[in-house]
Amino acid sequence: MRDDQQLRFVKGQGTGNDFVILPDPDGDLDLTPELVRALCDRRTGIGADGVLRVVLSAAAPEAVPFVGSARWFMDHRNADGSLAQMCGNGARVFARYLVEAGYVRPGGFVLATRAGLRRVEVPPVGDVTVEMGPPSFAARAAAGPFAPPVSVAGREFDAVAVSMGNPHAVCFADDLDVAALRGLDLSRAPRFRADDFPEGVNVEIVVDRPGGGVAMRVYERGVGETASCGTGACAAAVAWADRHGHRPTGGTTAASAGDVGGAAGAGGAAGAGGGVGGGEVEVAVDVPGGALNVRWRADTVLLRGPAELVFDGAVRIGMLGGTGPIPTRPASAGGPSLRS
Numbered sequence: 216m217r218d219d220q221q222l223r224f225v226k227g228q229g230t231g232n233d234f235v236i237l238p239d240p241d242g243d244l245d246l247t248p249e250l251v252r253a254l255c256d257r258r259t260g261i262g263a264d265g266v267l268r269v270v271l272s273a274a275a276p277e278a279v280p281f282v283g284s285a286r287w288f289m290d291h292r293n294a295d296g297s298l299a300q301m302c303g304n305g306a307r308v309f310a311r312y313l314v315e316a317g318y319v320r321p322g323g324f325v326l327a328t329r330a331g332l333r334r335v336e337v338p339p340v341g342d343v344t345v346e347m348g349p350p351s352f353a354a355r356a357a358a359g360p361f362a363p364p365v366s367v368a369g370r371e372f373d374a375v376a377v378s379m380g381n382p383h384a385v386c387f388a389d390d391l392d393v394a395a396l397r398g399l400d401l402s403r404a405p406r407f408r409a410d411d412f413p414e415g416v417n418v419e420i421v422v423d424r425p426g427g428g429v430a431m432r433v434y435e436r437g438v439g440e441t442a443s444c445g446t447g448a449c450a451a452a453v454a455w456a457d458r459h460g461h462r463p464t465g466g467t468t469a470a471s472a473g474d475v476g477g478a479a480g481a482g483g484a485a486g487a488g489g490g491v492g493g494g495e496v497e498v499a500v501d502v503p504g505g506a507l508n509v510r511w512r513a514d515t516v517l518l519r520g521p522a523e524l525v526f527d528g529a530v531r532i533g534m535l536g537g538t539g540p541i542p543t544r545p546a547s548a549g550g551p552s553l554r555s
């Protein structure tokens with residue numbers, strides 16, 4: 216519900232990666248970068264790492280190709296107003312919202328995202344799982360393995376470039392333990408060659424976790440340091456497993472279905488340190504905001520973790536720094552503006 220002055224929202228978070236959820240089923244809201252920045256401002260707005268606009272696929276021009284497969288489109292924006300292809304924690308929070316708001320029954324269903332269709336599994340209570348699709352390791356055909364230099368926290372790394380729909384540079388800090396990882400200064404943006412990451416990149420710093428798996432911190436494209444990043448956790452997990460020679464075996468899992476892959480959320484030992492079983496590789500990923508579980512299968516990666524709705528309310532748009540009345544889509548326009 217909204218009027219010219221107020222915009223209703225729900226605040227959600229998954230392992231501390233937090234989002235302003237804007238219900239906009241019919242796509243009436245013109246979600247400008249300025250409005251996103253104002254909502255996400257932690258001093259003068261609600262405060263969040265990003266915005267999740269909840270819109271019917273039929274009302275989102277980008278999602279029209281998915282209308283037959285996914286009723287809802289996750290319109291994710293970074294806190295700086297930019298678009299991202301995918302957000303793993305966002306997808307889990309978005310799915311939890313759809314269930315709690317009564318739009319979808321608990322269980323398995325499919326979301327439309329800018330990276331394509333993503334199957335989620337939302338139990339009535341407890342962790343939410345999203346099927347993230349297969350990772351893609353970047354390689355430079357002629358020049359051998361691609362190890363782009365990345366400078367972050369005052370250190371230089373040869374990163375592992377992994378796409379989870381969005382770009383990641385995974386940096387292994389082999390000489391650091393978890394305590395030393397916590398002590399790094401991530402206040403400054405990482406540096407990298409624009410040619411290596413023309414769309415920018417999310418940067419993960421990764422160390423071994425006692426008991427197996429990894430601990431990581433992340434500097435997100437379009438946000439800054441965050442308490443967690445779901446796509447980053449998947450990128451870190453598969454890069455770590457691959458580095459140790461652990462790759463999933465077998466072909467498409469029995470439960471897979473078309474381009475959204477297998478049934479998310481089935482099986483898997485919570486908190487497993489890292490191991491291979493039944494053809495899949497399971498990796499525990501600790502982030503500053505909590506713990507995530509990643510399972511890498513031959514055809515997809517499953518991300519599991521908490522997703523909570525924290526509070527809801529109405530924001531007085533006129534009071535947000537630099538914004539005027541709520542921007543609405545002109546009746547003649549084909550859909551909401553997707554300027555980045």
Ligand SMILES: N[C@@H](CCC[C@H](N)C(=O)O)C(=O)O
Pocket residue numbers: 232293298299300301302303304305381382417435436437438443444445446447
């Ligand atoms: N926090 C997200 C990733 C959000 C998008 C990212 N900042 C980008 O620009 O690619 C996640 O949980 O995956």
